[in-house]
Amino acid sequence: MTTAVVIGSGPNGLSAGIVLAQAGVDVTVLEAHDEIGGGTRSAELTVPGLVHDICSAAHPTGAVSPFFNSLDLESHGLTWARAEVEVANPLAGGRAGVVFGDLDRTAAMLGVDGESWRRLFAPVAARADDLATEIFQPILHAPHHLRELVPFLARGMQSTTMLARRWETEEARALFAGMAAHAAQPLTRPTTAALGMMFGMLAHSYGWPVAVGGSSSIGRALASVLENAGGRIETRTRVTTLPDADVVMFDTSPDQVLAMVGDRLPARVARPLRRWKHGPAAFKVDFAVEGGVPWLNDWARRAGTVHVGGTLEEIHAADRAASRGQMPERPFVLLCQQYLADPSRSVGDVHPVWAYAHVPQGWTGDATEAIIGQVERFAPGFRDRIVATATHSPADLEAYNANYVGGDIGGGAITPWQTAVRPRVSVHPHHLGLPGLYLCSASSAPGGGVHGMAGFHAAQAALRALP
Numbered sequence: 001m002t003t004a005v006v007i008g009s010g011p012n013g014l015s016a017g018i019v020l021a022q023a024g025v026d027v028t029v030l031e032a033h034d035e036i037g038g039g040t041r042s043a044e045l046t047v048p049g050l051v052h053d054i055c056s057a058a059h060p061t062g063a064v065s066p067f068f069n070s071l072d073l074e075s076h077g078l079t080w081a082r083a084e085v086e087v088a089n090p091l092a093g094g095r096a097g098v099v100f101g102d103l104d105r106t107a108a109m110l111g112v113d114g115e116s117w118r119r120l121f122a123p124v125a126a127r128a129d130d131l132a133t134e135i136f137q138p139i140l141h142a143p144h145h146l147r148e149l150v151p152f153l154a155r156g157m158q159s160t161t162m163l164a165r166r167w168e169t170e171e172a173r174a175l176f177a178g179m180a181a182h183a184a185q186p187l188t189r190p191t192t193a194a195l196g197m198m199f200g201m202l203a204h205s206y207g208w209p210v211a212v213g214g215s216s217s218i219g220r221a222l223a224s225v226l227e228n229a230g231g232r233i234e235t236r237t238r239v240t241t242l243p244d245a246d247v248v249m250f251d252t253s254p255d256q257v258l259a260m261v262g263d264r265l266p267a268r269v270a271r272p273l274r275r276w277k278h279g280p281a282a283f284k285v286d287f288a289v290e291g292g293v294p295w296l297n298d299w300a301r302r303a304g305t306v307h308v309g310g311t312l313e314e315i316h317a318a319d320r321a322a323s324r325g326q327m328p329e330r331p332f333v334l335l336c337q338q339y340l341a342d343p344s345r346s347v348g349d350v351h352p353v354w355a356y357a358h359v360p361q362g363w364t365g366d367a368t369e370a371i372i373g374q375v376e377r378f379a380p381g382f383r384d385r386i387v388a389t390a391t392h393s394p395a396d397l398e399a400y401n402a403n404y405v406g407g408d409i410g411g412g413a414i415t416p417w418q419t420a421v422r423p424r425v426s427v428h429p430h431h432l433g434l435p436g437l438y439l440c441s442a443s444s445a446p447g448g449g450v451h452g453m454a455g456f457h458a459a460q461a462a463l464r465a466l467p
Contacts, residue, residue, distance in 0.1 A: 290349055
């Protein structure tokens with residue numbers, strides 16, 4: 001029987017293992033930690049009984065993932081849940097831009113910009129499934145939905161600041177900027193609009209759901225599918241040398257591939273792996289908050305995800321500073337209130353609040369006060385409601401998951417080049433140039449997010465190459 005070893009049990013590693021095991025390959029997934037899941041782990045970090053997501057929180061890409069949706073994960077214990085408001089972006093004076101799953105409701109809230117918002121997102125939201133099959137492919141592929149893909153790419157290739165000129169109000173411009181800012185890049189760069197387009201599309205189709213019981217439910221569901229297909233998982237097994245197997249999948253960062261395979265890689269593969277660039281880092285703080293966050297804007301109190309950065313101009317200035325290695329005075333903060341969709345995470349009136357700020361790559365300072373200060377701008381009194389905190393610096397995040405080099409949780413800088421090419425220019429980008437070796441992490445196509453598609457594509461490539 002053909003044997004395969006998957007290094008790493010994140011969503012991509014587990015997905016790669018599932019594809020191989022379902023094809024009859026003898027699969028073993030090796031995980032260095034004592035718990036599976038990579039970026040989808042959860043734990044009681046502050047108050048006993050309070051469930052915090054250690055890394056990923058909201059999962060629009062997981063909900064739309066073509067591979068996840070082929071697995072019937074619900075029967076393996078995964079349930080998605082959504083808050084009343086998908087995304088809010090607070091502004092000065094108690095205002096906020098608000099995205100509902102309902103596009104008409106969103107457009108009505110945006111006033112003079114409502115019709116422009118509708119024209120941008122109605123066509124793509126209506127074809128979200130078709131577009132997802134294209135977006136979650138390697139860049140070099142034969143598209144099956146070209147009519148839908150071309151206008152999406154025409155807008156996505158723009159900078160966020162350019163595309164946002166279509167709107168007059170700070171609310172609409174800030175909403176789009178907050179979604180695009182997940183790239184952690186200056187919003188004047190080309191291709192930053194692509195994330196704003198994708199996340200807006202998903203907000204108005206699949207929403208931005210959370211996994212009931214914590215993000216760890218995603219890893220457990222994938223592990224259940226894998227084991228039902230005959231695969232095995234071994235935890236507390238750190239891999240430092242190349243395993244002996246017909247197929248080896250690396251759900252790792254490129255530098256770990258280089259450390260294990262080294263000079264054996266062909267130059268055409270080794271060169272782009274050595275040049276791989278990591279982006280700005282995350283500084284994460286988990287809060288236990290009594291009574292929830294006292295947002296001035298009532299819709300923000302009902303939002304599963306809140307982008308805390310102010311106007312488009314303020315968000316751009318923060319991410320431009322972080323990308324240049326400077327700590328912003330007012331960093332862009334992503335905040336999630338998962339308990340609104342999943343009350344089981346709370347203990348009485350004490351709720352888990354998840355937040356991280358964009359900070360420079362490898363930054364060694366403490367951003368806790370900067371994060372609290374940003375929230376206080378739009379939710380005065382937040383500080384007084386904090387019962388407990390748990391912080392994870394960029395170094396802590398890398399120690400937790402070796403793929404988060406310097407605190408970069410996205411698997412590599414989302415620059416225009418690395419957006420299009422992950423990790424190298426090739427019709428077989430996951431193949432590492434040696435028989436049976438493949439990269440299947442977020443550093444490979446189609447990139448970051450909890451969707452399993454990098455693992456799916458890498459495993460499909462491996463199966464095609466088997467005799």
